[in-house]
Amino acid sequence: MPCSRSEALVEEILREFPSFRIAPKEGRALQRAIDLTLKVVTLGAQHEYLTRYHTVLGFTLYVPTRWPTTSDAARYVLLRHERVHLRQRRRYGAVGMALLYLLPIFPIGLAIGRARLEWEAYRETLRATAEVHGLAAARDPQLHDYLVAQFTSGAYGWMWPFPATIRRWIEEALAEIERTNRTGVSAEAEYAARSREVE
Ligand SMILES: [Zn+2]
Numbered sequence: 001m002p003c004s005r006s007e008a009l010v011e012e013i014l015r016e017f018p019s020f021r022i023a024p025k026e027g028r029a030l031q032r033a034i035d036l037t038l039k040v041v042t043l044g045a046q047h048e049y050l051t052r053y054h055t056v057l058g059f060t061l062y063v064p065t066r067w068p069t070t071s072d073a074a075r076y077v078l079l080r081h082e083r084v085h086l087r088q089r090r091r092y093g094a095v096g097m098a099l100l101y102l103l104p105i106f107p108i109g110l111a112i113g114r115a116r117l118e119w120e121a122y123r124e125t126l127r128a129t130a131e132v133h134g135l136a137a138a139r140d141p142q143l144h145d146y147l148v149a150q151f152t153s154g155a156y157g158w159m160w161p162f163p164a165t166i167r168r169w170i171e172e173a174l175a176e177i178e179r180t181n182r183t184g185v186s187a188e189a190e191y192a193a194r195s196r197e198v199e
Pocket of ligand 1 (some may be wrong): 040081085121
């Protein structure tokens with residue numbers, strides 16, 4: 001029986017993706033190779049791949065060295081973000097996902113495919129943050145600065161270096177979360193209900 005919120009979510013993810021698993025990045029040759037590649041192509045701007053970032057490859061979530069000391073609430077929010085990537089992987093397939101995500105790394109910057117995939121997942125980060133810590137936490141300017149930095153810095157290869165765009169996306173997401181909180185129905189649920197009707 002799951003005893004924590006994040007463990008319960010892992011069980012939920014496993015029901016949706018039976019081959020889902022969590023593995024440490026540390027000590028894996030491929031993960032070390034990715035780390036080195038990222039350091040080279042970003043000229044050292046992304047140097048926290050092994051220690052800070054969580055990465056879904058296939059149906060495995062590779063976790064950084066800090067995972068064992070990460071709080072249950074933080075793990076929960078993270079898993080919500082990563083579940084979006086698992087769904088993207090199912091939607092686009094392995095090749096489609098790799099093309100969308102990785103190809104625009106040369107030249108780095110203006111990687112709209114990667115930016116859209118990550119934004120879909122970070123929107124879920126905002127939604128999960130509001131659920132776990134309240135709307136005020138999702139409105140925290142520090143969180144917004146962090147989100148903006150993910151898109152505009154070398155963390156993901158300067159994938160969308162336009163802070164004003166990211167801030168607009170954040171405001172739109174927060175408005176949607178507030179609407180959902182009031183009505184109890186998300187835009188996705190409304191859309192899904194509509195598509196079920198036409199099926
Ligand atoms: Zn992501």
